[in-house]
C-alpha cells in the first residue's frame with residue numbers, strides 16, 4: 001500500500017468504474033437514493049414552521065390539531081400559560097397569604113414533576129399584577145451568591161431606593177441597585193443592607209431548582225440573607241423551590257430562620273385537578289377525551305401533573321394517528337406504551353429485565369401495590385402506605401414488600417420509629433412499573449377490577 005493516500009481524490013474516470021461485486025450491492029442503493037432525491041416527501045419533515053405555521057406541504061388533515069396538541073399538553077415544559085394551569089387553587093392561595101399577610105419567606109418543595117416551576121410561573125404573574133418586582137432565577141450546579149444576587153439587583157430600579165429622589169439623574173438614567181454594589185464579592189449583609197433601603201415597592205426573589213446548587217456556601221449565604229432580611233422587616237422576600245430533602249436541610253442548619261419561613265410541600269393533584277388538565281387540553285387542541293379514556297388518564301397519572309401531560313400528549317397523537325379526534329381508552333394504553341419507551345432510557349437495563357421477569361412470573365400485584373405506595377409518598381414508603389393506597393391489610397402489604405426485597409429492588413431507608421421505610425433502588429422504577437401495569441391492565445375491565453381495588 002506504499003504511496004496510497006486516502007485523502008487523495010480519485011480521478012473521476014476511476015470513480016465511475018466500480019468493480020463487479022460492489023456494483024451488485026451498490027446499484028440498488030443508488031437507485032433508492034435517486035428515488036428518494038426525486039421524491040420530495042421521501043424524508044420525515046417538520047409539520048410546523050419555526051413561527052408555528054402549519055406547513056402547507058405534506059401532513060394529514062389533522063396537522064392543525066397536532067400543532068395545537070403540542071401546546072395543549074407539555075410534558076417536557078412547565079406551564080407558563082394560565083389557561084393551561086390546572087387546579088392548585090389552595091396551594092397558590094396559601095403561598096400568597098404567607099407572602100402578603102405574614103411577610104414570610106417561602107420554601108416550596110416536592111418531587112420532580114409535581115409542578116413547582118409551573119406554580120412559580122403563576123405566582124410570578126399574580127405578584128406582577130400586584131406591582132411586585134419579581135425576579136425569577138433557576139439555580140444551577142455552579143450558582144454563586146454573588147452572581148445570583150447581582151443579577152437580582154439589576155432588576156430593581158434605583159427609583160425605589162430611599163436615598164435617591166425620583167428626579168435624580170441616576171434614577172432617570174434607569175440605573176438599578178446593581179450600580180451601587182461594590183466590585184468585591186457580594187455578601188448577604190451587603191445585599192441585605194441595600195434591601196433595607198427600598199421603599200415604595202416589594203420584591204420577590206424566586207430561586208427555583210435551589211437543590212441543584214452544589215455549593216454549601218451559596219446555601220449558607222442564602223440562609224444568612226433570609227435571617228438578615230427578616231430581622232429588618234425588609235421589602236424583599238425570597239421564595240425557594242426544589243426537591244425535598246435539601247431544602248429542609250437548609251432550614252435545619254440555621255434553626256433561627258425557621259420561624260421566618262413558611263415551608264410547603266406541593267401535594268399530588270386530586271382527581272378533579274387531573275381532569276382539569278384533560279379538559280384544558282381538550283379545549284386548546286379541539287380534541288375530545290371519551291369519559292373512560294379520561295378516567296384512565298386519572299388512574300395512570302396518580303396525581304402527577306407530569307404523567308397526566310405525558311399520557312394525554314401521547315394519547316392525543318395516538319388518536320390522530322388512527323384518524324380520530326376523539327381519544328379512546330385504547331389510545332391511553334398506547335400512550336402508556338410510548339411512555340414506557342421513554343422511561344426505559346432512564347433506568348439501568350438489569351433492573352428493567354428483573355421487573356419484566358417478575359411481571360411474566362405473575363407477580364404483577366406485588367409490583368403494582370408497591371409502586372402505588374412509592375408514588376403516593378415521594379418515593380419513601382413502608383407497609384402503611386401500601387395498605388392505604390391499595391386498600392389491603394397488613395399481611396398482603398408485607399408479602400408485596402418481601403417479593404421486591406427478595407429481588408433487591410428496594411433498599412431500606414433509615415427512619416425514626418419502629419416502622420421500616422423503603423425506597424426503590426432506582427428513582428424512576430415506580431413510574432416505569434406503574435406504566436407497565438397500566439399497559440397490561442387498562443382496557444381489560446376484568447383484570448382491572450381484580451387488581452385495582
Ligand SMILES: Nc1ncnc2c1ncn2[C@@H]1O[C@H](COP(=O)(O)OP(=O)(O)O)[C@@H](O)[C@H]1O
Nearest residue numbers: 074075078085086113114115116117118305306
Ligand atoms: N397546574 C398544572 N396544570 C397543568 N399542568 C401542570 C401543572 N403543574 C405542572 N404541570 C405539568 O407537569 C409537568 C411538571 O411541571 P413542573 O412545573 O416542571 O414541575 P417541577 O418544577 O416540580 O419539576 C410539566 O409537564 C407541566 O406542564
Ligand SMILES: [Mg+2]
Nearest residue numbers: 116117118209
Ligand atoms: Mg422545576
